[in-house]
Amino acid sequence: MKKTITVLVTGCAFLVTAAPAQAAPKDPVRALKSKLVSGHGVRFTETTTLIGDGKVKLQSRKGTFQFNAKGIAASDITCKTGPAEPERTISVGKVSYTSGGIWKERLPDGKTWLKTGGMPGGAGGFYGQVINPAESGTLAALIKKGKLSGSTITGKITFKELEKVSRWFDASIPLRMHDDTKVTYTLSLTSAGLVSRVRSSYAATGVLDNSGFDGKTITIDSRFTGWGGKVSIKAPDPETVTTNAGS
Structure with a gap:
């Protein structure tokens, strides 16, 4: 009997010792900065849903960010909303070019951007x-305000706080109703510390405060792939570009 007990204890000890510990993700900010190389970038896909009495899909997007040593140098994003023609926006530096969508019938003949x-x-x-x-900067703020559990960071941040750290947020939603709107977020990390998924939600009235949005929530689910892959985004042919759009 003593021999049997000894064997069982030894075996259990071996199993405990042999079980691999789950490694914590590497520093996400450091991991991101290692990918900020000119001519490289990351791709994403996302879905936006309005949740209230039920669920309504508002839009879906896919796109690419191109980096330089400081961060995002350019982007190419296509947005699909219902049956309408997709809208595509290319940004290089602080200049954006948009085609399709609501602009298709508003641009002068021969101009598409x-x-x-x-x-x-x-x-x-x-x-x-x-x-x-x-x-x-945005990632550092989210980590500071959030809580890490395994490979997931969860937290809350206001529109006003996002505006201070994120050029992307301020440019994407330049007009909004309530700066104190709280965004609940979840970041999923790879073992290398890179963000593979972002899920966020906020009160729909934070952007458009009307009775139709009362009590409803906007949720966005984005997935990021190909961190560090080669990317090349260029502005459209100047011959196809205009600064005038009809009403």
Whole structure:
């Protein structure tokens, strides 16, 4: 009997010793900065849903961010809303070019792109992801305010706080009703510390305060892939660009 007990204890000890401990993700900000190389970037897909009496899909987007050593240098984002033609927005530096969507019938003949002053999300930005994990300052703020559990960071941050740290947020939703609106967020991290998924939600009246949005929540689910892959985003042919759009 003693021999049997000894064998069982030894075996259990071996199992405890052999079980691999789950490694904590690496520092996300440091991991992001290691990917900020000119000519490289990351891709994303996302879905925005309005939740209230039921669930209504507002839009879906897919896009690419191109980096330089400081952060996001350019972006190319396509937004699909219902049966309407997709809208595509290319941004290089602080200049944006938008095509399709609501602009298709408003541009002069021979022009397919509207040049504007830096709205990287286009019209779709108003319902797009408010949290951009490709901005190191934004990511640092989210980590500071959030709580890490395993490979997930959860927390809350206000529109006003996001505006201070995120050029992406301020440019995507330049007009909003309530700066004290709280965004609840969840970041999923890979073992390398890179963000693979962002889920966020906030009161719909934070952006458009009307009775139709009372008690409803906007939720955005974004997934990021290909961190550090080669990316090349260029402005459209100048011959196809205009700064004039009809009403």
